[in-house]
Amino acid sequence: MxxxxxxxxxxxxxxxxxxxxxxPGAADRLKLTALAAMLAxxxxxxxxxxxxxxxxxxxxxxxxxxxxxxxRNVMLRPERLQLRANRMWLRAVVTQPAFSLAFRxxxxxxxxxxxxxxxxxxxxxxxxxxxRLAGMTGGILLLALMTWPLSVASYGxxxxxxxxxxxxxxxxxxxxxxxxxxxxxxxxxxxxxxQHFLTIPVTVAVLAILPTVLLPAAAVSMATSPAAGTENRFxxxxxxxxxxxxxxxxxxxxxxxxQS
Numbered sequence: 274m275x276x277x278x279x280x281x282x283x284x285x286x287x288x289x290x291x292x293x294x295x296x297p298g299a300a301d302r303l304k305l306t307a308l309a310a311m312l313a314x315x316x317x318x319x320x321x322x323x324x325x326x327x328x329x330x331x332x333x334x335x336x337x338x339x340x341x342x343x344x345r346n347v348m349l350r351p352e353r354l355q356l357r358a359n360r361m362w363l364r365a366v367v368t369q370p371a372f373s374l375a376f377r378x379x380x381x382x383x384x385x386x387x388x389x390x391x392x393x394x395x396x397x398x399x400x401x402x403x404x405r406l407a408g409m410t411g412g413i414l415l416l417a418l419m420t421w422p423l424s425v426a427s428y429g430x431x432x433x434x435x436x437x438x439x440x441x442x443x444x445x446x447x448x449x450x451x452x453x454x455x456x457x458x459x460x461x462x463x464x465x466x467x468q469h470f471l472t473i474p475v476t477v478a479v480l481a482i483l484p485t486v487l488l489p490a491a492a493v494s495m496a497t498s499p500a501a502g503t504e505n506r507f508x509x510x511x512x513x514x515x516x517x518x519x520x521x522x523x524x525x526x527x528x529x530x531x532q533s
Contacts, residue, residue: 295497297506300342302496304513307338310488312520319375319524320531330484333466336387336428337435337489339513343391344439347398354399361392368518374525376426378532384425387432388517393419394436428465435461462486 295303314332317324347357365388372386397412404411416433423429438458442451466481509515 295342295345295493296504298504299496300345301506301508303338303342303492304508306492306496307335307342308513308516308520310334310338315375315520315524319379319528326480330480331488333481333484334488334492336432336465337462337485338492339387340432340436340439341489341493344436344443347395347440348444351402354395354402358392358395358399361388361395364514365389365392368514368521371518371521371525375521375528377525377528380426383422385419385422385427386521387427388514389419389423390427390432390436393423394433394440397437398440431461431464434458435465 310331310333313328314335317328317332321328348354365386368386368388372384373382376384393412393416396415397409400408400412402408420429420433423432428435435458438454438461441454442458445451445454462485463482466485467477470477470482
């Protein structure tokens with residue numbers, strides 16, 4: 274029985290690793306897919322007078338893919354975690370004015386952009402790598418302080434839990450820790466867009482929860498298939514961050530023009 278359970282664990286882990294064995298080329302394809310979904314979502318949210326439910330559903334694809342790409346890379350060199358955190362904080366702060374401009378009048382002034390999710394969780398991981406339990410405690414307190422301004426437009430607690438759990442799942446060597454992190458990531462994925470589930474359960478399930486779970490899985494499967502194309506990187510490493518801030522500036526200026 275023990276041997277059977279051990280082989281089952283190994284089989285489960287190996288299957289997950291094969292599914293998540295994302296090459297640099299596949300990662301770039303996933304980034305482009307996520308960017309397209311994010312653009313569709315922001316057009317729907319910020320520019321259309323009557324938002325389309327199908328564009329909203331498509332937009333649920335973006336954040337889980339971005340988290341997956343971030344989690345895949347964040348702990349490859351643990352000694353560089355603080356450097357990664359510093360860079361992410363800088364990118365998040367630089368992006369915030371463009372984010373506030375794009376979402377002016379739509380979200381409150383204190384709403385933070387999505388890069389703060391990655392900056393906060395990367396900081397927690399960096400502190401834990403350096404200071405262990407004390408660092409983990411400090412990181413959790415930091416994320417607790419960030420929860421409220423992130424909850425408006427950047428998924429709040431579910432987004433933070435998804436990022437942290439997926440990073441642990443992909444890089445921890447303990448099966449028990451991976452199992453716990455995988456379960457936490459799946460629950461967080463379900464909770465990302467389930468705010469109004471109790472009042473309109475069918476609509477939320479069809480347009481929010483199911484697309485959040487199924488669309489990223491389909492995108493990963495297609496991006497990592499042998500027929501998907503080159504396995505080499507074909508985009509600059511900082512392409513997402515540049516595209517993110519530029520598209521927010523464009524949306525902000527367009528909204529200013531339309532409002533005037």
